[in-house]
Amino acid sequence: MGCKEGATARPTPHTGKGVVYFADVHWKKKNRERYRITYTTDGTIYKHVDSFAEIPAEAGDMVFVDTIPLSHTDGVIELLRRGVQVYYLRRLTIQKRKRDELRLPKTAKGDIKTLMVIDRRWFRRVSEDFLVMRRMISTYRMLMKTYQQYLNRYKAVSERERDRLRPVIESLVEQMDEMAEKIAEEAGRRYPAYNKLVDVLEIRGNAKAMEALAEVLLPEWRSWRRIRNFFGLWPRDKKTRYHRSKTARKALERLVMSVKGYGVKGGDLEEVLKTIWITLKTQKTGPPA
Numbered sequence: 001m002g003c004k005e006g007a008t009a010r011p012t013p014h015t016g017k018g019v020v021y022f023a024d025v026h027w028k029k030k031n032r033e034r035y036r037i038t039y040t041t042d043g044t045i046y047k048h049v050d051s052f053a054e055i056p057a058e059a060g061d062m063v064f065v066d067t068i069p070l071s072h073t074d075g076v077i078e079l080l081r082r083g084v085q086v087y088y089l090r091r092l093t094i095q096k097r098k099r100d101e102l103r104l105p106k107t108a109k110g111d112i113k114t115l116m117v118i119d120r121r122w123f124r125r126v127s128e129d130f131l132v133m134r135r136m137i138s139t140y141r142m143l144m145k146t147y148q149q150y151l152n153r154y155k156a157v158s159e160r161e162r163d164r165l166r167p168v169i170e171s172l173v174e175q176m177d178e179m180a181e182k183i184a185e186e187a188g189r190r191y192p193a194y195n196k197l198v199d200v201l202e203i204r205g206n207a208k209a210m211e212a213l214a215e216v217l218l219p220e221w222r223s224w225r226r227i228r229n230f231f232g233l234w235p236r237d238k239k240t241r242y243h244r245s246k247t248a249r250k251a252l253e254r255l256v257m258s259v260k261g262y263g264v265k266g267g268d269l270e271e272v273l274k275t276i277w278i279t280l281k282t283q284k285t286g287p288p289a
Helices: 070-081 092-102 108-117 128-156 159-190 194-201 207-216 224-230 246-260 266-282
Strands: 020-027 035-040 047-049 062-065 085-089 123-125
Touching: 020 108, 035 070, 035 108, 070 085, 070 128, 085 092, 092 108, 128 159, 128 207, 159 194, 159 207, 194 207, 194 266, 207 246, 207 266, 224 266, 246 266
Parallel strands: 020 062, 062 085
Antiparallel strands: 020 035, 035 047, 085 123
16 A cells, blocks of 8 residues: 555655655554554654555655554565665663653654654664574564463363364474574574584574574674673662563573573573673674674
8 A cells, every 4th residue: 555645745855865754663553454554754744554665765864753563574585675775763661761851742743743853772783593583583572472371271271172282383383493493504694703602602493492592693793791681681779770672582491491491590691691702702703683
């Protein structure tokens, strides 16, 4: 579908000379199963599209967005291949706090006006490698969650009912192994330091551990302090609130269990994380993303 313009809207010029677009992704009112994208360049004229690929941005332009749903991965990749720089907000809590400060309504236009005043250091520039790996890892997480749900039910039912659940669990395990191998293969192709880390951690041949390593490499590795806090390895005696990713922490725990075995402690998590950090620094290739 093409973009829908208001009665007073004028076409956005296709200059490709650093035009900045601000976009908000929200649910459709009539169909809650699909997203809609509202965007603007000046905060006055707003347009609506169904895909990021329909935003008329060209090489040299920038697009700032609050979030990138997995279903819109292909559209964002198309923008990147045009030469457009795409940035998404690191934490949605920043948007909510700023919107409350400005007393703006919780609408698409209100959210876009909030994005326009947020400092750009709170946005992360995305790459095709990051988007592809994020989508594959998300699929693996869904399989793993489904597997855990069935496993819990398997333990709670009688032996007769277990016979019916056993084939489903075995099928899920097989699909998880296949997905883990695909993720490891893709990470080895897209991340220069990935294969080096696999050898340093001695996990080659362990598909689940290699998948966990790819998931650990997904966030930005900008500084040791930030990445340490991101994985929840801050001192327990401080009351300062740090941002932590639960999914990233679980991936790190799975990786450490593969390297160290069961009964791992916080020190083991930090040791493996620091090994990854030092290896990335010595590779002179910078962060994987």
